[in-house]
Amino acid sequence: MENKPLKISLRMATIMGVFLPLAETVRRSNQIVDLARFLSWFDDYILGAILLIAVYLVKKKINNSISFLIAAWGFVSGALFLSFLGQFEYYRTTTGDPGIFSTSFVAIAKGLILGYMLLGLYMAIRSNSYK
Numbered sequence: 001m002e003n004k005p006l007k008i009s010l011r012m013a014t015i016m017g018v019f020l021p022l023a024e025t026v027r028r029s030n031q032i033v034d035l036a037r038f039l040s041w042f043d044d045y046i047l048g049a050i051l052l053i054a055v056y057l058v059k060k061k062i063n064n065s066i067s068f069l070i071a072a073w074g075f076v077s078g079a080l081f082l083s084f085l086g087q088f089e090y091y092r093t094t095t096g097d098p099g100i101f102s103t104s105f106v107a108i109a110k111g112l113i114l115g116y117m118l119l120g121l122y123m124a125i126r127s128n129s130y131k
Contacts, residue, residue, distance in 0.1 A: 006127035009069060010055050012120040016076070016113075017051035020044045027099035027106065040098070047076045066128050073121035080117055084110040 024044035031037040054072035057065040087110055090096055090103045097103040 003127050003130040005123045006058070006066065006069075006130065009073070009120050009123035009127055010058055012116065012123065013051040013055045013069065013072065016117065016120065017048040017055065020048040020051075020076075020113075023109075027101060030100055031098065037098075043079070047079055050075060066124065070121065070124045070128065073117060073124050077114065077117040077121050080110065080114045084114050 021044050024041050025032065028037070028041040031041065050072045054065070054069040057068050062068075084107070087097070087103070087107045097106045099106065101109075
């Protein structure tokens with residue numbers, strides 16, 4: 001029996017693992033050379049790498065690799081959830097989003113990405129029940 005939820009979750013993780021660093025690089029292109037802002041955008045590279053490493057482990061059929069995929073989705077979902085909530089702080093202050101896009105655009109994008117990540121997490125959890 002084919003584990004379709006696993007295939008979907010792996011495809012989603014691959015897409016997000018590449019998309020996160022690229023999207024954050026574009027968003028913060030005005031801050032890339034500012035070393036004081038390095039950790040503000042580099043965390044998305046770490047999150048992307050975590051997803052891609054989990055995909056690699058599953059594809060290599062390493063023991064418990066689906067558990068690593070579930071953990072990766074949980075970790076990146078939690079990180080983006082905090083980022084999503086933090087985005088609303090820019091509405092309370094007059095500073096606005098530090099990137100090149102509007103605060104509202106970034107808030108909507110982060111909300112959609114968070115939904116995508118939660119779906120990837122759900123599919124990974126579902127895939128764990130297949131034998």
